[in-house]
Amino acid sequence: xxxxxxxxxxGISCTSMPNKVKxxxxxxxxxxxxxxxxLQNSVRFDSENIEVSDGVxxxxxxxxxxxxxxxxxxxxxxTQIGPGTIICTISHxxxxxxxxxxxxxxxxxxxxxxxxxxxxxxxxxxxxxxDGCVIGxxxxxxxxxxxxxxxxxxxxxxxxxx
Numbered sequence: 747x748x749x750x751x752x753x754x755x756x757g758i759s760c761t762s763m764p765n766k767v768k769x770x771x772x773x774x775x776x777x778x779x780x781x782x783x784x785l786q787n788s789v790r791f792d793s794e795n796i797e798v799s800d801g802v803x804x805x806x807x808x809x810x811x812x813x814x815x816x817x818x819x820x821x822x823x824x825t826q827i828g829p830g831t832i833i834c835t836i837s838h839x840x841x842x843x844x845x846x847x848x849x850x851x852x853x854x855x856x857x858x859x860x861x862x863x864x865x866x867x868x869x870x871x872x873x874x875x876x877d878g879c880v881i882g883x884x885x886x887x888x889x890x891x892x893x894x895x896x897x898x899x900x901x902x903x904x905x906x907x908x
Contacts, residue, residue, distance in 0.1 A: 768785045768789070769783060769785060772785075772791055772796075775791075775794050776794030777791060777794050777795075777796045777797070777798070778796075778797040778798065779798045780798060780799045780800035780801070780802065780823070781800045781801075782800055782801050783798055783800070783801070783802050783803075783804075784802070784803040784804065785804050786803075786804060786805050786806040786807075786808075786829075787806055787807075788806055788807045789804045789805075789806070789807070789808050789809075789810075790807075790808070790809040790810065790811070791810050792809075792810070792811050792812060792813065792814070793812040793813070793814050793815075795812045795815075795816070795817065795818045795819065795835075796810050796812065796818070796819045796820075796821075797818065797819070797820045797821065798821045799820075799821060799822050799823040799824075799825070799859075800823050800824070801823050801824040801825075802821050802822075802823070802824070802825050802826070802827070803825075803826045803827065804827050805826070805827060805828050805829040805831070805865075806829040806830070807829050807830045807831075808827050808828070808829065808830070808831045808832075808833075809831070809832045809833065809834070810833050811832065811833065811834040811835065811836065812835045812836070812852070813834075813835065813836040813850065813852065815835065815836065815850065815852030816852055817835035817836075817852035817853050817854045817855070817871065818835070818854045818855075819833055819835060819854070819855045819857075820854070820855070820856045820857065821857045822856075822857055822858045822859035822860070822861065822877065823859045823860070824859060824860050825857055825858070825859065825860065825861040825862070825863070826861075826862050826863070827857075827863045828862075828863055828864045828865035828866070828867065828883065829865045829866070830865050830866040831863050831864075831865065831866060831867045831868070831869070832867075832868045832869070833855055833857075833869045834855075834868070834869070834870060834871060835852050835853055835854065835855055835871045836850055836851070836852055836871060837850075837851045837852075837853070837870065837871045837872075838850055838851060839851055851871065852871065853871040853872035854871075854872070855869055855871065855872070855873050855874075856873075856874045856875070857869070857874075857875045858874075858875055858876050858877035858878070858879065858893070859877045859878070860877055860878050861875055861877070861878065861879050861880070861881070862879075862880045862881070863875070863880075863881040864880070864881060864882050864883035864884075864885075865883045865884070866883055866884050867881045867882070867883065867884065867885045867886075867887065867902075868885070868886045868887065869881075869887045870886070870887065870888050872890075873887055873888070873889070873890050873891075874890040874891070875887065875890070875891050876890070876891045876892055876893040876894075876895075877893050877894070878893050878894040878908060879891050879893065879894065879895050879896075879897060879908075880895075880896045880897070880908065881897050881898075881902060882896070882897065882898030882899070882902070884900070885897060885898050885899060885900065885902040886899075886900040886901050886902060887901070887902045888901045888902070889901070889902075891904070892904065894907060894908045895907060895908060896908055
């Protein structure tokens, strides 16, 4: 069954089917999707552990990856996620020199209300992005944020209060 779900998720993600149709399919697979949500072409979900609140925009090529583990991705109201953004709940324990990527580790990601994540940002496992933050294009968010800040860079740092 999981193999079939995986093919189905990939199929939906790669199509240019209308926004409302994609939402129906993602909901049928167990995801929670609010009202007035925009899912542009090539938006990828890979499991049912994703909750998208009202008014969210997921732009072209955004990827929400849980890897089928138990971790969740939650996105607050009126958040906009730029094209090419990766939000990934999976990491690995460090192993020995024969295989550095050891056992998989899954941690939740929570993105607050009114957040703007610009193009090609990466949000890694265990991160909470607070309400009202802006994450700059190409940023790597590897630490949780405080509310109403502008975060840019690799790794992302707060450079201004908003």
